[in-house]
Amino acid sequence: MVSAVFHNPLGTAEPVIDVPATDLAVSPTPARRSVKKPTPAAVASKPQLDLTWLWLGCLPPLLGLGLLVLLWELVSMGTAASIPSPKDTLVQAISLFSDPFYNNGPNDQGIGWNIYSSLKRVAVGFGLAAVVGIPVGFAIGRFSFLSRMFNPLISLLRPVSPLAWLPIGLLVFKGANPAAIWTIFICSIWPMIINTAVGVQRVPQDYMNVARVLNLSEWKIVTKILFPAVLPYMLTGVRLAVGTAWLVIVAAEMLTGGVGIGFWVWDEWNNLNVKNIIIAIFVIGLVGLILEYILIKIATAFTFEEVKN
Amino acid sequence: MHTSLSTKYIEIQGVEQTFKTKKGPFCALKDIDLTVAKGEFVALIGHSGCGKSTLLNLLAGLTTPTEGTLLCANREISGPGPERAVVFQNHSLLPWLTCYENVYLAVERVFSKTDNKTQLKERTDAALTMVGLTAAAQKRPGEISGGMKQRVGIARALSMQPKVLLLDEPFGALDALTRAKLQDELLQIVATTQSTVVMVTHDVDEAVLLSDKIVMMTNGPSATIGEVLEVKLARPRNRVALAESSQYLGYRKAVIDFLYTRQSHVEKTA
Numbered sequence: 001m002v003s004a005v006f007h008n009p010l011g012t013a014e015p016v017i018d019v020p021a022t023d024l025a026v027s028p029t030p031a032r033r034s035v036k037k038p039t040p041a042a043v044a045s046k047p048q049l050d051l052t053w054l055w056l057g058c059l060p061p062l063l064g065l066g067l068l069v070l071l072w073e074l075v076s077m078g079t080a081a082s083i084p085s086p087k088d089t090l091v092q093a094i095s096l097f098s099d100p101f102y103n104n105g106p107n108d109q110g111i112g113w114n115i116y117s118s119l120k121r122v123a124v125g126f127g128l129a130a131v132v133g134i135p136v137g138f139a140i141g142r143f144s145f146l147s148r149m150f151n152p153l154i155s156l157l158r159p160v161s162p163l164a165w166l167p168i169g170l171l172v173f174k175g176a177n178p179a180a181i182w183t184i185f186i187c188s189i190w191p192m193i194i195n196t197a198v199g200v201q202r203v204p205q206d207y208m209n210v211a212r213v214l215n216l217s218e219w220k221i222v223t224k225i226l227f228p229a230v231l232p233y234m235l236t237g238v239r240l241a242v243g244t245a246w247l248v249i250v251a252a253e254m255l256t257g258g259v260g261i262g263f264w265v266w267d268e269w270n271n272l273n274v275k276n277i278i279i280a281i282f283v284i285g286l287v288g289l290i291l292e293y294i295l296i297k298i299a300t301a302f303t304f305e306e307v308k309n
Numbered sequence: 310m311h312t313s314l315s316t317k318y319i320e321i322q323g324v325e326q327t328f329k330t331k332k333g334p335f336c337a338l339k340d341i342d343l344t345v346a347k348g349e350f351v352a353l354i355g356h357s358g359c360g361k362s363t364l365l366n367l368l369a370g371l372t373t374p375t376e377g378t379l380l381c382a383n384r385e386i387s388g389p390g391p392e393r394a395v396v397f398q399n400h401s402l403l404p405w406l407t408c409y410e411n412v413y414l415a416v417e418r419v420f421s422k423t424d425n426k427t428q429l430k431e432r433t434d435a436a437l438t439m440v441g442l443t444a445a446a447q448k449r450p451g452e453i454s455g456g457m458k459q460r461v462g463i464a465r466a467l468s469m470q471p472k473v474l475l476l477d478e479p480f481g482a483l484d485a486l487t488r489a490k491l492q493d494e495l496l497q498i499v500a501t502t503q504s505t506v507v508m509v510t511h512d513v514d515e516a517v518l519l520s521d522k523i524v525m526m527t528n529g530p531s532a533t534i535g536e537v538l539e540v541k542l543a544r545p546r547n548r549v550a551l552a553e554s555s556q557y558l559g560y561r562k563a564v565i566d567f568l569y570t571r572q573s574h575v576e577k578t579a
Contacts (some may be wrong), residue, residue, distance in 0.1 A: 004474065153579040206399060206401040207398060207401065207403060209371060209389075209395070209397065209401065210397075210403070211387045211400050212371060212388075213369060213371070213390070213391070213393075213394065213395045214391055214414065214415050214418050215389065215391055216414075216418060217389050220414075220418070224403065224406070224414060225403065228403070228405040229405075280332075
């Protein structure tokens with residue numbers, strides 16, 4: 001079941017998304033969909049590659065994970081189980097995930113609801129940031145006047161910790177939820193503006209010369225040249241933004257309360273339920289990993305380098 | 310050759326090009342006067358940095374001259390346009406479009422007002438057929454060889470049915486055998502389309518084999534036209550037969566003599 005994850009950094013962590021990959025690699029010729037490149041390669045070299053794969057692809061991540069569990073166990077023993085042992089935590093996790101979507105009022109909801117609320121906030125804040133940031137990035141990249149105008153502002157505001165914006169959000173929007181979304185918005189907008197602008201500035205002059213010789217309309221320039229050329233940069237910005245947003249949401253929710261994985265961590269701390277805190281840490285890590293993985297996949301699908309394919 | 314247009318299709322009058330640099334103005338071209346007749350094949354040859362490409366960019370309209378005027382069909386060249394198609398040195402195909410789409414982009418731009426979709430498609434196919442790339446039409450530039458990319462670039466330029474074809478060292482990045490093959494193809498295509506061509510090159514054989522007129526440029530800065538050589542070799546030209554022709558060797562000698570004896574040193578001052 002875990003067999004197809006070997007080439008990506010996910011290691012053994014996430015059985016959910018590797019299911020299609022497993023299909024491709026194991027079944028000899030699935031022949032649905034247009035046959036993708038990895039399929040023939042994987043099938044052809046399967047017999048001899050298996051061992052190297054086991055050595056290089058599977059064993060080291062497992063060892064790393066094993067080391068973590070071992071250290072954890074030692075710490076747990078050393079602190080006389082005030083840090084719960086891996087086994088206890090696992091038992092707790094299983095019971096927790098057996099009913100992720102219960103709802104006993106706003107302060108006691110299943111872990112599924114908490115993750116969902118956090119993701120929803122990230123999605124809204126991040127989506128707004130993309131809607132504003134990407135066009136702004138295009139404009140700044142295209143016109144050097146705007147670039148000179150906004151660069152000092154960006155340089156000044158970008159290093160500010162997103163949480164410093166939370167009070168402003170609370171003041172302006174008079175609510176915890178919009179304030180959290182505002183914080184996500186502010187932290188995800190900078191990478192998107194900057195990367196999009198850099199992407200636009202780095203569109204090869206050759207392509208722009210083609211546009212000029214063909215006398216393409218501004219619409220064609222944007223859709224056929226600028227957008228495809230900038231897309232890889234833009235997606236890098238998006239990836240950085242999502243990473244930061246997911247970092248920030250936990251902290252923001254700790255401060256604002258409500259339903260969400262960050263608030264849940266804080267709540268469990270008040271209940272002195274350390275097992276749940278550790279579970280939350282793993283869940284946060286895993287969700288971040290999945291977000292990153294999805295965006296990397298999207299980015300590679302849209303990157304057209306000369307050598308690619 | 311019955312109107313003045315056919316002898317003076319492109320006119321370059323007293324063109325000077327100066328670039329602003331950190332060390333002050335740099336004069337790349339000076340006192341350029343040249344006429345190109347309709348259907349004529351002109352090669353610009355000279356050492357690196359002598360402003361050949363600068364002159365071509367001026368003809369393309371990608372840059373504007375500091376002094377003087379450039380006319381094409383009696384109209385001043387004020388900017389780039391599809392009637393003066395450029396084949397760039399590095400092919401400049403858009404890597405996210407297939408070969409077909411790269412050519413279609415140009416065809417669509419020029420003919421979408423007069424032609425319907427089927428005709429546009431036919432034009433694109435015809436251009437790709439002309440350069441022998443029908444089979445690779447659906448491939449992306451990253452999947453084909455350098456020679457094929459350059460042929461797509463030529464197909465894209467020709468598909469617009471330009472009045473003037475501008476070639477900026479089109480075969481410079483290719484190996485000798487591929488280059489010879491593409492030169493032969495270009496000779497055939499130009500014979501069929503009767504295009505007016507201006508080509509930048511640093512290859513003496515290429516210049517003699519392809520052109521009606523070789524414009525030899527002096528070394529920069531302030532480069533100008535040193536000499537113009539009329540190549541009166543009969544067409545169609547065959548590279549194998551010409552290799553032993555004394556006429557061909559004579560032209561070749563004249564160009565080499567200019568480049569390596571009279572313009573060999575880069576210390577010339579204006």
